[in-house]
Amino acid sequence: xxxxxxxxxxxxxxxxxxxxxxxxxxxxxxxxxxxxxxxxxxxxxxxxxxxxxxxxxxxxxxxxxxxxxxxxxxxxxxxxxxxxxxxxxxxxxxxxxxxxxxxxxxxxxxxxxxxxxxxxxxxxxxxxxxxxxxxxxxxxxxxxxxxxxxxxxxxxxxxxxxxxxxxxxxxxxxxxxxxxxxxxxxxxxxxxxxxxxxxxxxxxxxxxxxxxxxxxxxxxxxxxxxxxxxxxxxxxxxxxxxxxxxxxxxxxxxxxxxxxxxxxxxxxxxxxxxxxx
Amino acid sequence: xxxxxxxxxxxxxxxxxxxxxxxxxxxxxxxxxxxxxxxxxxxxxxxxxxxxxxxxxxxxxxxxxxxxxxxxxxxxxxxxxxxxxxxxxxxxxxxxxxxxxxxxxxxxxxxxxxxxxxxxxxxxxxxxxxxxxxxxxxxxxxxxxxxxxxxxxxxxxxxxxxxxxxxxxxxxxxxxxxxxxxxxxxxxxxxxxxxxxxxxxxxxxxxxxxxxxxxxxxxxxxxxxxxxxxxxxxxxxxxxxxxxxxxxxxxxxxxxxxxxxxxxxxxxxxxxxxxxxxxxxxxxxxxxxxxxxxxxxxxxxxxxxxxxxxxxxxxxxxxxxx
Numbered sequence: 078x079x080x081x082x083x084x085x086x087x088x089x090x091x092x093x094x095x096x097x098x099x100x101x102x103x104x105x106x107x108x109x110x111x112x113x114x115x116x117x118x119x120x121x122x123x124x125x126x127x128x129x130x131x132x133x134x135x136x137x138x139x140x141x142x143x144x145x146x147x148x149x150x151x152x153x154x155x156x157x158x159x160x161x162x163x164x165x166x167x168x169x170x171x172x173x174x175x176x177x178x179x180x181x182x183x184x185x186x187x188x189x190x191x192x193x194x195x196x197x198x199x200x201x202x203x204x205x206x207x208x209x210x211x212x213x214x215x216x217x218x219x220x221x222x223x224x225x226x227x228x229x230x231x232x233x234x235x236x237x238x239x240x241x242x243x244x245x246x247x248x249x250x251x252x253x254x255x256x257x258x259x260x261x262x263x264x265x266x267x268x269x270x271x272x273x274x275x276x277x278x279x280x281x282x283x284x285x286x287x288x289x290x291x292x293x294x295x296x297x298x299x300x301x302x303x304x305x306x307x308x309x310x311x312x313x314x315x316x317x318x319x320x321x322x323x324x325x326x327x328x329x330x331x332x333x334x335x336x337x338x339x340x341x342x343x344x345x346x347x348x349x350x351x352x353x354x
Numbered sequence: 355x356x357x358x359x360x361x362x363x364x365x366x367x368x369x370x371x372x373x374x375x376x377x378x379x380x381x382x383x384x385x386x387x388x389x390x391x392x393x394x395x396x397x398x399x400x401x402x403x404x405x406x407x408x409x410x411x412x413x414x415x416x417x418x419x420x421x422x423x424x425x426x427x428x429x430x431x432x433x434x435x436x437x438x439x440x441x442x443x444x445x446x447x448x449x450x451x452x453x454x455x456x457x458x459x460x461x462x463x464x465x466x467x468x469x470x471x472x473x474x475x476x477x478x479x480x481x482x483x484x485x486x487x488x489x490x491x492x493x494x495x496x497x498x499x500x501x502x503x504x505x506x507x508x509x510x511x512x513x514x515x516x517x518x519x520x521x522x523x524x525x526x527x528x529x530x531x532x533x534x535x536x537x538x539x540x541x542x543x544x545x546x547x548x549x550x551x552x553x554x555x556x557x558x559x560x561x562x563x564x565x566x567x568x569x570x571x572x573x574x575x576x577x578x579x580x581x582x583x584x585x586x587x588x589x590x591x592x593x594x595x596x597x598x599x600x601x602x603x604x605x606x607x608x609x610x611x612x613x614x615x616x617x618x619x620x621x622x623x624x625x626x627x628x629x630x631x632x633x634x635x636x637x638x639x640x641x642x643x644x645x646x647x648x649x650x651x652x653x654x655x656x657x658x659x660x661x662x663x664x665x666x667x668x669x670x671x672x673x674x675x676x
Contacts (some may be wrong), residue, residue, distance in 0.1 A: 247458040247521070250411050251528060252445020252475040261471075265462040 083345035090341025096334025100327075104150035111144035115301045124317040134319035136309055142323040148301040149324070153331060156217055156296075157282040161275050163221045168228025169271065173259050175229065176236035187233075190226035198223045198281075199288055206294040216295050220285055224278060231274055235267035273346055277339035280332035287328055303328045360564050361387040361410070361532055366423035368405055368414065375637045376419055379405045381588045383423070384662075387532070392558055392565040394579035394596070396572055396611065400633050402588040403568045407534045410566070411448055412440035427532065445475040449530035454541045455517035459509035465520055466505030469493075472524040492523040496553060515546035522553065531563040538567075539574065551578055572611055576600055581668075584608045587633050587644045590662070594669025604671035606649045643673070651675060 084090040103110065112132065113119075119131075119139035127134045133143040175186040193201065205219035239245070240263070248262055289295030290304025298305055303324045310320025363385040369376040380402045387393045395403045408414050410425060412432060425432045427447065432440065452458040460468060469489035470482055477485065486505060493501035496519040509517060518538060525533055535554065539547040551574060558565060569575055575582055576596055583593040584607065592605040603609045610629045620626070631648040634640050640647065646656040655674045662670040 243452055243454055243457040244460045246413065247450070247452050247524075248460070248471075249413055250444055250448075250450040250452070251472050251524065252441060252443075253471070254441055262460055266460070 080342070080345045084338070084341040087341055087344065089337045090345070093334050093337025093339075093341055096330055097338045100150055100154060100331045100334055103147050104154045107144075107147040107151055111141075111147050113141035113144040115145045115148040116140065116299045117144075124313060124319075126317065126319055133323045134317065136306070136320045137313045137316075142306075142320060145301040145306060146303070146323050146327045149303045149306060150327065150331070152213075152296055152300060152302050153283050153286060153328075154279075156213070156220070156286045157279045157335075159217050160220045160224060160282045161278050163217070164224040164278075165228050165271065165275050167221070168225045169232045169264070169267075171225070172229040172232025172234075173236050173263060173267075175233045176240060177255070177259055186229070190229050193222065194226045198285060202285060202289055203292070203294065206289065211289075211294045211297055213296055213300070216286060216289060220282055220289075223285070224282065227278075228271060228274065231271050232267060235270060236263055239263060239266050269346055273339065273343040276342050277336065279339070280335040283328070283332055283335070358389055359386040360389045360428060361385075361566075362424075362426040362429075363406075364424045364426070366406070366409065366425060367420070368402075368409060368418060369420040370415065371417045371419035372637070377636045378639055379588055379636065380409070381639075383585075383588075383590050385583055385590065385593070387564045387566060388581075389564060390558075390562065391581060392554075392567055392579045394575035394582040395566065395568045395585060396570060396575055396582060397585035398570060398633070400587075400636075401585040403570075403585055404536060405588075406585075407450065407536050407566065407568055410532070410534060411444055411450060412437075413444075442475070445472065445528045445530075447530055448532045448534065449525040449528040450534040450536060451518075451521050451525050451538045453537045455514055455521050455538075456541060458521055459517060461509055464506050464508055465493075465512070469505070469520070469524055469527060473527045476528050489523070489527065492527050493520070496520075496523045496526070496557075497549070498523075514542055515549065518542060518546070518550055519553070522550075522557070526557065526561075529563075532566065533561070533563055534566045534568070536568045537570065539569075547574075554578060572600075572615055584611070587639075588636060589644060589672070591645065591673070592669075592671040593662075594666065594671075598666045598669040602665060602669070604665045604669075604676050605645070605673045606651050606675070607645050608671070610648075610650075 084094055117140060119135060121139065122131060122135050123139045124137055125131060125135045131141050131143070133146065135141055136145070171186050175183045178186070201223055202219055205222065206215070209215040209219055245258055245262060248258055253262065286295055287302070287304035287307065290302040291308045293308065295304055296302035306320060306324035310324060314321060363383055366380055366383045367378070368380040370379055383402070383406065385393070395406065397403050410432070412435070414421070421433060432443070435443070466486055466489060469492070470485040473480070473485050473488065490501040490505060493504055498504055498516060498519050504512070512520065539550050542550065554565065555578060567575065567579055579596050581594065582596050582599050583590045584605065585591065586607050592599065592603070592608045599608065603612055613627045614629065616626065629648055634644055634647060641659070642657040643649070643660055646652050649656065660672045660674045662672045663676050665671050665676055
C-alpha cells in the first residue's frame with residue numbers, strides 16, 4: 078500500500094494509475110458496459126459518426142466501435158498479461174539456471190538469448206507467425222519467445238550479483254540443497270527489478286500484438302483487436318475517421334497508462350530513484 | 355584421546371587450481387577434536403583455517419583440484435560421502451557460524467522464517483508453529499530480549515551483535531555435533547565480542563557437541579578453547595592443550611604471534627611488534643621449514659622439513675629447536 082501511495086504522489090504516476098485502471102476495468106467489465114455485442118452488424122448504420130445508439134460511431138460493417146473497442150481491450154491486455162507472465166516465468170527459470178549451471182550449459186542458454194534478441198522483435202514475430210500460423214494462442218506463444226531473453230538476462234545478472242553473498246553460503250552450511258538455494262533464497266532477492274521490467278514490458282507487448290493484427294497475421298477476425306480495427310479503419314479512412322480514432326485512442330491510452338504506471342512503479346520501488354517531496 | 359575423538363582429520367591436503375598452478379592450501383593437516391571440547395584454530399589470513407572449516411562442511415570451492423587424507427566424523431570418512439549425503443549432514447551434525455553477521459542472513463526473509471528454515475533438516479516433521487516456538491526459546495537462550503517481536507523483524511532491523519546472536523541461534527537450533535565458528539567476532543566491536551565469547555562459553559557448558567573456533571586472535575583462543583592448533587601456510591605448526599601451549603609456546607611462529615598481541619602497557623609512539631615478511635608462495639612451496647624465511651632462530655637444519663614432535667603430553671611443535 079505504501080508503494081501505491083508513492084505512485085499516487087507523482088503526477089505522471091497518477092495519470093498512469095488512472096489510465097491503467099480504466100483499461101483494466103474496461104476490459105474486465107466489457108460485457109457489462111458494452112452497449113452492443115462486439116460482432117453485431119448494423120448495415121444500415123455503416124461508418125456512422127457518434128450518436129445516441131452508437132456512442133463512438135460504427136465501422137464499415139456497422140459494428141459498434143465503443144463495444145468493439147472494449148472487447149479489444151480484453152484481447153490486448155489479456156495477451157499482454159499472458160505473454161509477460163509466461164516470459165517472466167521462463168526467463169527467470171532459464172536465467173537462474175544459467176547462473177548456476179556449468180559453463181557449457183550457460184553458454185548455450187546465452188547463445189539462444191542472443192539469437193532471439195538479435196532480430197528486431199516485429200520481424201522475428203512475423204517469421205514465427207509464418208511457422209506457427211496466426212491465431213490467439215500462437216500469438217501468445219511467439220510473442221513470449223520474443224520476450225524471454227530480456228527477462229532471462231536480467232535474472233541471470235541479478236543472480237550472479239547475489240550468488241556469492243555470504244548468506245547463501247550460510248544456508249548451504251545449514252544444509253539447504255542446491256535447488257532450495259536457487260528458488261527459495263535467490264529468487265526472492267532478484268524479483269524486484271524483474272517485476273518492474275515486466276510492468277514496463279506490458280505496453281510493448283500491446284503494441285506488438287496490435288502491430289501483428291494490423292498486418293493481418295495476429296488475432297483473427299471477427300475477434301476484436303485494436304490492430305485489426307485500425308487496419309479496417311485505415312481502409313475506409315476517407316469515409317469516416319472514427320474507427321481509426323477509437324482504436325488508436327484506446328491503444329494510446331493503454332500503452333501510455335501502462336508505461337507511466339511502470340515508470341512510477343520503478344521509482345517507487347527503487348529507493349535510489351525516490352524523490353522525496 | 356584419539357579413541358573418543360568426534361572429528362579426526364588425518365593427513366588432509368587440499369589443492370586449488372589457479373592460473374599459476376596448484377595452490378597448496380592445506381598440507382598434511384592432522385587434527386583431532388574430542389567430544390565436548392572447544393578447539394581453537396589460529397593463524398594469519400591465508401594460513402588455511404577457513405579452508406579447513408569449509409572442508410569439514412564439504413563446501414570446498416569449485417576450483418578444488420586435489421583432496422587427499424581423511425576427515426572422519428565418528429569414524430565415518432566425510433570425504434568419501436556423496437553430495438546428497440553431505441547435504442544431509444550439514445545442518446544436522448555439522449553447522450557453522452559465519453564471520454560477518456551483516457551479510458550472512460538473507461535480507462528478504464524475517465528472522466523467524468530463517469530460524470524455522472534452519473530447523474527443517476533437523477525436524478522435518480514439526481510444523482511451523484512448533485518450530486517458531488523453539489526458535490523463540492532459542493533466541494531467549496542466546497540473550498535476545500523480546501523474542502516474539504524479533505521473530506518478525508528483518509535482518510536490517512537488528513544490530514550487528516544481535517544478528518550474530520541470531521546466527522548462533524540458527525546454528526544451535528540444528529543441534530549439531532560439531533559447531534564451526536569462523537571468526538564469529540571479527541566483524542563486531544570489542545564489547546559485543548566479549549558478550550559473544552561469554553555466550554559461546556555458556557553454550558559449551560550445556561552443549562553436547564564440540565566447537566571448532568577459528569580466529570586470528572590468540573587472546574580470544576586462550577580465553578575460550580581447551581586445545582589450540584596454530585596454522586601457518588597450510589600446515590599445523592604447533593598444537594596442544596591451551597594451557598601448555600601458552601605456557602611453553604615452542605614454535606617460533608607461535609612465539610611471534612604471542613609477541614604480536616597488543617600489550618595495554620605499550621607507550622604511545624612505541625612501535626607494535628610485527629612478524630617481518632609475508633606468507634610463502636603456496637603455489638611453489640619452498641622446501642625445508644616453511645617458516646624459515648621469517649624465523650629469527652633459523653639455522654642450517656631448517657633447510658629440511660621438521661616433523662611434529664612432542665613438547666609436553668599432547669603438545670606438539672614442528673621445529674628443529676624443540
